[in-house]
Amino acid sequence: MNQSLIYLDRYRNEETKTYSEHAGYTEAQEKYRPDSRHSHFEVAVFEVPLDQMLTYTANPPISLAERYLPGDHILFCIHPQIFETHRDDSYVKRTLSIGTPRRGITVSPSSSTRTLYVQDDEPPHALKVHFPFRISRYGRKMRDEVLEQAINISGELESGMHYLDDKFAFLREVIGVAHRNLQPDSPRGENWGYLVRDMKPFPRVDEQRALIPGFALYGTDFFDPETPPLLFDLIGEGDPQAFILEEIMFPIIRHWTECFQHFGYLLEPHGQNVLFEVGEDQRIKRIVHRDLSLGIDMRRRRDIGLSSEDLNAYNRMESNEFHSITYDKFMGGHFFDRIVAACQGRYANLRKDDFSKPCRKEFARIFPDYPRYFPKTVQYFSEERDQFNKPLYQDTGKAPEWRP
Ligand SMILES: Nc1ncnc2c1ncn2[C@@H]1O[C@H](COP(=O)(O)OP(=O)(O)OP(=O)(O)O)[C@@H](O)[C@H]1O
Numbered sequence: 528m529n530q531s532l533i534y535l536d537r538y539r540n541e542e543t544k545t546y547s548e549h550a551g552y553t554e555a556q557e558k559y560r561p562d563s564r565h566s567h568f569e570v571a572v573f574e575v576p577l578d579q580m581l582t583y584t585a586n587p588p589i590s591l592a593e594r595y596l597p598g599d600h601i602l603f604c605i606h607p608q609i610f611e612t613h614r615d616d617s618y619v620k621r622t623l624s625i626g627t628p629r630r631g632i633t634v635s636p637s638s639s640t641r642t643l644y645v646q647d648d649e650p651p652h653a654l655k656v657h658f659p660f661r662i663s664r665y666g667r668k669m670r671d672e673v674l675e676q677a678i679n680i681s682g683e684l685e686s687g688m689h690y691l692d693d694k695f696a697f698l699r700e701v702i703g704v705a706h707r708n709l710q711p712d713s714p715r716g717e718n719w720g721y722l723v724r725d726m727k728p729f730p731r732v733d734e735q736r737a738l739i740p741g742f743a744l745y746g747t748d749f750f751d752p753e754t755p756p757l758l759f760d761l762i763g764e765g766d767p768q769a770f771i772l773e774e775i776m777f778p779i780i781r782h783w784t785e786c787f788q789h790f791g792y793l794l795e796p797h798g799q800n801v802l803f804e805v806g807e808d809q810r811i812k813r814i815v816h817r818d819l820s821l822g823i824d825m826r827r828r829r830d831i832g833l834s835s836e837d838l839n840a841y842n843r844m845e846s847n848e849f850h851s852i853t854y855d856k857f858m859g860g861h862f863f864d865r866i867v868a869a870c871q872g873r874y875a876n877l878r879k880d881d882f883s884k885p886c887r888k889e890f891a892r893i894f895p896d897y898p899r900y901f902p903k904t905v906q907y908f909s910e911e912r913d914q915f916n917k918p919l920y921q922d923t924g925k926a927p928e929w930r931p
């Protein structure tokens with residue numbers, strides 16, 4: 528349990544990518560993958576005049592602002608695989624024409640492949656970079672409007688922490704940098720950049736606490752497949768059903784609901800986006816949410832009279848399909864189902880319903896007006912795509928398991 532976040536994020540994620548037929552797919556080269564023996568690589572860095580770029584901030588720690596946005600120029604970071612395959616990209620060319628190469632930044636890939644841990648630096652932080660290669664279902668671009676929205680959400684969440692319970696924490700997106708749009712007539716801005724993520728969970732605490740990715744509770748180890756799942760270390764001598772419900776599932780359901788009710792956000796708490804923060808006593812203190820590229824239900828924001836002036840147009844939603852994808856599939860199907868299955872490996876008497884039934888009840892209790900926003904049946908991605916290659920939704924016709 529005392530392994531570092533980077534180790535767990537890279538190497539406790541075997542046999543986990545089975546939640547869809549695309550989940551195991553990656554176009555990342557071996558040397559840039561989290562599940563490889565390469566410990567690190569260098570991100571390309573350019574110094575670019577500030578007035579040539581778009582920059583966004585949400586209360587960055589001073590030292591990160593000084594490093595990435597120093598005065599009249601900024602640092603622009605590019606994943607090396609782009610240089611190997613996309614030299615003709617307009618924004619690669621633009622970077623080379625207006626930028627001056629600087630020493631690269633040494634990083635290790637995280638479980639998402641395109642978010643990169645900066646090595647040996649205080650405060651701990653990561654770079655979420657443009658990676659126009661497909662991993663799982665999606666190409667992993669980091670377009671301007673996407674990164675700007677992540678900064679907007681980070682800032683809004685930070686100032687709205689009083690709406691969330693004390694088990695909620697998140698990783699702030701504190702700096703975003705993108706190229707200006709060089710093709711203003713294109714149907715959507717393809718100009719891209721990168722984000723800086725503060726890796727110290729917010730709100731800050733003084734105690735030294737470990738972070739364990741959600742999937743590491745049931746994933747097997749890259750180097751030693753026989754190591755038992757971390758779930759059992761956390762359960763310890765406790766009652767497995769009570770532990771999983773009260774320390775894992777109820778808080779995550781509560782966080783999904785609180786984020787929806789107070790902000791209209793559709794949190795995506797699958798095993799990769801959730802981290803467990805564990806104290807020196809080996810108990811879970813908080814659930815730390817990462818990845819603020821969220822869908823936003825504009826109906827909910829209007830219902831509660833919340834201004835959306837500070838948001839851009841990205842991922843605004845006016846219908847209910849994606850709620851089911853995030854809650855029923857990402858959290859329920861992709862994550863909770865796996866925790867139940869792992870638990871049954873040791874406690875065979877426990878049935879899925881011992882977990883899903885109390886979760887259904889808890890959800891209805893804390894969110895009685897859910898039928899206003901949720902479809903009756905489970906939705907998921909279809910294999911059809913829109914003009915930007917984003918998957919469309921489809922109705923599976925199935926009854927939800929993790930909510931009424
Ligand atoms: N066990 C896992 N469950 C879900 N996704 C996983 C898992 N392991 C690795 N992944 C990868 O993590 C990514 C999940 O997508 P998602 O949109 O949540 O993350 P992201 O936006 O790319 O990065 P980040 O979470 O760092 O912000 C995908 O690339 C997926 O393949």
Ligand SMILES: [Mg+2]
Pocket residue numbers: 639799800817818
């Ligand atoms: Mg993620």
